[in-house]
Amino acid sequence: MTETGVIRALCRPGFEADAGQELVSRAAEVGGYGFFVPEAAGWIRFELPGQAAEPVMRAVSLRNLVFVRDWYSGIGVVDPLPGEDRVGAVLEGLRDAGESGPFGRVDVHVPLGETEEALPRFARKWTSPLAKALRGAGILQGNPDGDAGAPGLEILLPDFSRALLARRDPALSSAFHEGVPRLRMPGTAPSRSTLKLEEALHRFFTTDERERLLRHGMTAVDLGAAPGGWTWQLVQRGLAVTAVDNGPMDEALMASGLVTHRTEDAFSWRPSHPVDWLVCDIVDRPARVVELMAEWLENRLCRLAVFNLKLPMKQRWACWQEYRARLEESIAASGADLTVRAAHLYHDREEITCCVAPLTRSR
Ligand SMILES: C[S@@+](CC[C@H](N)C(=O)[O-])C[C@H]1O[C@@H](n2cnc3c(N)ncnc32)[C@H](O)[C@@H]1O
DSSP, X not given: OBOSSEEEEEOOTTOHHHHHHHHHHHHHHTTOOOEEEEXXXXXXXXXXXXXXXXXXXXXXXXXXXXXXXXXXXXXXEEOXXXXXXXXXXXXXXXXXXXXXXXXXXXXXXXXXXXXXXHHHHHHHHHHHHHHHHHHHTTSBOSOTTOOTTSOEEEEEEEETTEEEEEEEOTTTSOSSGGGOOOOOOOTTOSSTTHHXXXXXXXXXXXXXXXXXXXXXXXXXXXXXXXXXXXXXXXXXXXXXXXEEOSSOOOHHHHTTSOEEEEOSOTTTOOXXXXXXXXEEOOOSOHHHHHHHHHHHHHTTSEEEEEEEEEOOSSOHHHHHHHHHHHHHHHHHHHTOOOXXXXXOOTTOSSEEEEEEEOOOSOO
């Protein structure tokens, strides 16, 4: 079955409704009227009847989405996927959809958080014969490592009986596989939370932006800093950090000489001079954290901010809209030219990570 006007979107399992509501709302803002259907754990199908998917994806921009980690435009569905010749069925599905490539690479996906090992194992084994056949048919380019600039063929397997065929445009989709940067826990970082800030820095900023916005000699405040995983990320980049927390900071991190520890209440403490960065990893009522961030931004106590917001169990998308409006109001009052973004990171569970920074508005 051929598909037009279909977006295949990925999110954290359990957040399909939030990602779907976000897509419905964001697409409507750019004239794309559609509906969503949860397809499998962490996958949704967003349909735009009578419209093409890619112009809507371009106008919305993945960078502006919170719950959607990555997305592809639908090509077609192979249903049923016959047990005896799955490769042949995919080739036929592509032919039926008039899709001849060439693609730079092929990736086979299984539902996120899949606990049964059989489907992921099959997907891993299947990719190589599939790529060989696609190359033989001239649908996949010859270079086995792929061409980063070419579109990707994404094959989503909800189970053994169906294959969802989709196209990944590198200009529209995430630079990371399934939207998640693969990060290794640094040996000397004081806590695993360090990975959350590192992921945020990769998700929100390009390499150039990271180098420009996080430089040696800059200053930062880390609210709720202990034991220091977020502070560690900033210190690694040469920033001098004031760490505010009643809890103890990691001794080796303090020995760097770049950290000043203030055992104070983060909600009432303020710096004597404005700083470049504010980061905040306090688990508290989101409205309270938003007010704190809004006050810092409005008074220009920081130039950039990254912080977590714990979201309620329901109406997460609607809540974020309210918080975003409050943050934008405070930025407007400050007169600064800053963009608010947020992402439900791989390392986030019931919270989202927000970023306020001087960023280009599109991808
Ligand atoms: C999730 S932990 C932070 C982990 C830290 N970002 C890291 O990477 O190691 C939250 C911290 O917020 C601190 N905290 C909570 N409420 C606070 C407040 N009102 N003032 C200062 N610190 C607070 C807690 O003591 C705790 O250390």
